[in-house]
Amino acid sequence: AQSVTQLGSHVSVSEGALVLLRCNYSSSVPPYLFWYVQYPNQGLQLLLKYTTGATLVKGINGFEAEFKKSETSFHLTKPSAHMSDAAEYFCAVSGLGGGADGLTFGKGTHLIIQP
Amino acid sequence: DTGVSQNPRHKITKRGQNVTFRCDPISEHNRLYWYRQTLGQGPEFLTYFQNEAQLEKSRLLSDRFSAERPKGSFSTLEIQRTEQGDSAMYLCASSPLRSPNTEAFFGQGTRLTVV
Numbered sequence: 001a002q003s004v005t006q007l008g009s010h011v012s013v014s015e016g017a018l019v020l021l022r023c024n025y026s027s028s029v030p031p032y033l034f035w036y037v038q039y040p041n042q043g044l045q046l047l048l049k050y051t052t053g054a055t056l057v058k059g060i061n062g063f064e065a066e067f068k069k070s071e072t073s074f075h076l077t078k079p080s081a082h083m084s085d086a087a088e089y090f091c092a093v094s095g096l097g098g099g100a101d102g103l104t105f106g107k108g109t110h111l112i113i114q115p
Numbered sequence: 116d117t118g119v120s121q122n123p124r125h126k127i128t129k130r131g132q133n134v135t136f137r138c139d140p141i142s143e144h145n146r147l148y149w150y151r152q153t154l155g156q157g158p159e160f161l162t163y164f165q166n167e168a169q170l171e172k173s174r175l176l177s178d179r180f181s182a183e184r185p186k187g188s189f190s191t192l193e194i195q196r197t198e199q200g201d202s203a204m205y206l207c208a209s210s211p212l213r214s215p216n217t218e219a220f221f222g223q224g225t226r227l228t229v230v
Contacts, residue, residue, distance in 0.1 A: 043121075043222050043223040090157050092157075102160035108157050
């Protein structure tokens with residue numbers, strides 16, 4: 001069975017500071033990993049994904065994440081936070097089979113940006 | 116707009132009533148997913164279609180829930196005899212049929228409130 005753990009339901013950083021959102025997963029098969037962002041009363045927008053190949057993945061809005069198999073982690077980072085980054089962030093995992101199982105999501109991390 | 120479209124955006128219903136939601140996926144996407152998201156939680160997988168065939172259903176999908184995707188285009192999710200516990204955001208997502216796994220594109224969701 002697959003599962004996703006996001007450490008910290010709320011993370012607060014100052015504008016311009018480093019953003020680090022933590023995600024650990026468990027999967028019985030090589031995982032495909034995703035980060036999604038959700039703004040209030042909106043659907044989910046993909047930030048970035050890891051399928052195969054390079055373990056450091058770059059996404060939209062300056063975000064990146066590194067897949068570390070030994071640590072079963074896929075933490076999301078951004079060097080300098082912007083006020084517009086305030087949102088809910090979800091880490092998700094899917095197994096082989098092209099999404100037939102659907103995505104398994106973490107509970108989310110609410111990112112707060114302090115001016 | 117060629118994204119995933121969901122209607123209605125909001126629905127308030129009395130307990131015991133039936134409700135139906137509609138999802139129009141991106142036109143060339145073969146796969147369609149339904150998720151449920153409750154307050155403070157990540158989305159939870161409900162069911163999955165490949166073209167018109169419903170290939171997988173979560174144990175979360177009780178017998179009061181039914182989903183269809185006639186002709187492999189739009190999909191409907193019906194909840195019969197609604198209960199207060201059904202109050203949630205219902206998200207639809209679609210993705211193309213190709214490998215490796217690619218991201219699912221989400222609609223803005225239908226927020227259901229059962230009173």
